[in-house]
Amino acid sequence: MAQKVVVIFSGGMDSYTVLNKALRERHEVFAISFNYGQRHDKEIDYAARACRALNVHHKVVDISAINSLVGGSSLTSDIDVPEGHYEEDSMKQTVVPNRNMILISLAVGYAVSIGASKVYYGAHSGDHAIYPDCRPEFVEKMNDVCKIANYEEIEVVTPYLHDSKIAILTDGLNMGLDYGMTWTCYNGREKACGKCGACQERLEAFEQNNATDPLEYEA
Structure with missing residues (x-):
């Protein structure tokens, strides 16, 4: 019988x-956005579309009420999204306080309720310097807590924790994944802006893989 796992799925690459890695490990995947x-x-929206295409259980949870508690980020507040490649000072503006700790906690509760044993999320090495809740020491401590927070032990799985976005894309391309099914841009316009740090990092990953990004860009 396939093992149930929960994947925190933003809809990004x-x-x-x-998500696809968990599917290829023959788990029964429950995605949560x-x-x-x-x-x-x-x-x-991209996450929902991808889950429909992959025939994956998908739950979207509205926790927008926490916005009043974890403001101050350009991703959640009325602050301009910084442009250009990731630089620590500007990209700190995109940090949402305690976001991954909150999302992992909720995903662990979901895992317990459906009898899943693991929660996957996409932390990677490129985020370590900027996002404290993507660092290996954070993942290690969260794993310790999630194994004792309930009667059931839940493992936090980060398959790309020590890999760059370039390496993640390499793995995905080797799996034959269609990244036109994903959205990365911090702006939500019709086309990706191509200028924010998220777009810049994504485009660099495709360039380093000698591949073309299937998304349409404004610039």
Whole structure:
């Protein structure tokens, strides 16, 4: 019998690769996406579409009420999204306080309720310097807590924790994944902006893989 697992699925390229990796490990995957008050819900729309295409259980949870508690980020508040490649000072503006700890906690509760044993999320090495809740030490401590927080032990799985976005894309391309099914841009316009740090990092990953990004860009 396939093991049930929960995948935190934003609709972006990292979590899309994680989702497909879990499927290829022959798990019964339950994807969960969160509306936490981010400035657009385009990623969630992409997540829903990908799950329909993959025939994956998908739950979208509205936790936007927490926006009043975890503001101050350009992803959730009325602050301009910084442009250009990831630089620590500017990209700190995109940090949503305690986001992954909150989302993992909710996903663990969901896992317990459906009898799943693992929660997957897409932390990777490129995020370590900027996002504290993507660092290996955070994942290690969360794993410790999630194994004792309930009667059931839940493992937090981060298959790309020590890999770059370039390496994640390499793995996904080797799996034959269609990244036109994902949205990465911090702006939610019709086309990806091509200028924000998320777009810049994504485009660089495709360039380093000698591949063409199937998304349409404004620039």
